[in-house]
Amino acid sequence: MLDYNFSNDFYRNIDAMIYTCGYENCAPGHSYGPILRNGYLIHYVLNGSGIYKARGKLFRLKKGDAFLICPGELIYYEADLHTPWTYTWIGMQGIKIKGYLDRTSLPKLLCVPFGQDEALRRCHEKMAEADQLSKNRDLRMNSILYEYLFLLADRFPNEQYTPLEEKKNAAEEALRYIEDHYCDQVTIADIADHLGLNRSYLHRLFKSFTGVSMQSYLLDYRMRQACILLKTTSLSVRAIAHSVSYIDPLYFSRIFRQKMGVSPVEYRKSATS
Numbered sequence: 001m002l003d004y005n006f007s008n009d010f011y012r013n014i015d016a017m018i019y020t021c022g023y024e025n026c027a028p029g030h031s032y033g034p035i036l037r038n039g040y041l042i043h044y045v046l047n048g049s050g051i052y053k054a055r056g057k058l059f060r061l062k063k064g065d066a067f068l069i070c071p072g073e074l075i076y077y078e079a080d081l082h083t084p085w086t087y088t089w090i091g092m093q094g095i096k097i098k099g100y101l102d103r104t105s106l107p108k109l110l111c112v113p114f115g116q117d118e119a120l121r122r123c124h125e126k127m128a129e130a131d132q133l134s135k136n137r138d139l140r141m142n143s144i145l146y147e148y149l150f151l152l153a154d155r156f157p158n159e160q161y162t163p164l165e166e167k168k169n170a171a172e173e174a175l176r177y178i179e180d181h182y183c184d185q186v187t188i189a190d191i192a193d194h195l196g197l198n199r200s201y202l203h204r205l206f207k208s209f210t211g212v213s214m215q216s217y218l219l220d221y222r223m224r225q226a227c228i229l230l231k232t233t234s235l236s237v238r239a240i241a242h243s244v245s246y247i248d249p250l251y252f253s254r255i256f257r258q259k260m261g262v263s264p265v266e267y268r269k270s271a272t273s
Contacts, residue, residue: 016100016149018141020091021127026050026079033076039093040101041069042152043077044114044124048085052077052111059111061085066120067111068101088124092145095175095210095217103153112156120155123148170195170202171209178214182222185245188214223259226252230268237264 019039026048033053043052044066052059052067053076061067063085069075079085101107114120123144130140177191191214192199206214222244229240241252256264 015096016092016094016142016145017138018090018127018145019093021089021124021131021141023086023088023124023128025086026084028081028084029079030084031076031078034074035076036072036074037069037091038071039091040071040097041089041091042106043067043069043087043089044121046086046088048083049080050078050085051080054110057110061111064113064115065111066114068106070107070110088128090124090127090145090148095212098211099172099209100149100153103158105156105158106152108158109156114155117151117155120148120151123151170197171206174202174206174214175210175217178218178221182218182225183243183245186218188218219255219259222246223256226256226264227260227267227271230264231271240264 020041045061045063047063049060049062052061054067054069054073059067067077106112126144127141130137130144133140173195174191177194178186181190188203189199192202195202197205203214206217210217212220226240226244229235229243233240235243237253238249241247241249244252246252246255253264256267260267262270
């Protein structure tokens with residue numbers, strides 16, 4: 001029995017977001033998969049038991065356990081026939097989610113015991129409560145997400161991860177540079193020069209860290225900022241194009257339509273209606 005299921009269709013390349021959350025009281029033997037998911041999901045078992053299969057391993061889980069689903073990995077899970085589980089889940093996406101989860105041991109272990117940790121359990125409850133909000137739901141959900149990620153890193157740390165390694169990570173530096181300079185006529189060569197790295201090497205490093213090319217991320221980030229300006233300001237399309245580095249508003253409109261499926265004017269109309 002599915003008690004609630006929230007799904008978010010936000011544009012995929014923002015830093016971190018909740019894209020789904022839910023709660024289910026499963027029938028005996030209820031199963032899901034084999035399937036691939038396109039985001040990270042953490043299921044927390046509230047009661048009962050079941051099995052989880054991933055990476056060629058089988059995990060037998062019970063009340064208080066949690067399991068991680070990683071994007072692009074074939075998984076399967078099934079409720080016990082005699083004591084079917086009830087679980088709640090949180091699904092997250094974003095360009096920085098992998099880096100945040102790498103601060104924890106979850107990507108390596110896949111299954112961890114939450115036990116009776118009240119703070120972690122409460123995060124799952126607060127997600128359900130946030131889903132009922134009529135205003136600023138995305139802000140509330142993302143605030144809970146960051147709290148949740150902090151708790152996971154605190155409770156289940158990756159002992160091989162250090163803040164010094166994060167600081168030296170060129171991909172993180174490239175992300176920050178893009179966020180600070182997306183409105184300028186910045187190129188990938190400019191970013192590589194700023195970091196003092198070979199362009200090809202930085203390209204490989206960035207793609208391995210984020211899953212997308214730097215050029216693709218830069219374009220997506222500019223379009224995301226354009227969407228925000230279209231929704232929250234009365235600036236002309238020309239002014240918005242200039243604000244995200246496009247000198248030619250017609251070229252900007254063409255790229256915007258390719259990425260978003262509608263023109264800037266049509267997007268503004270639907271977003272503000």
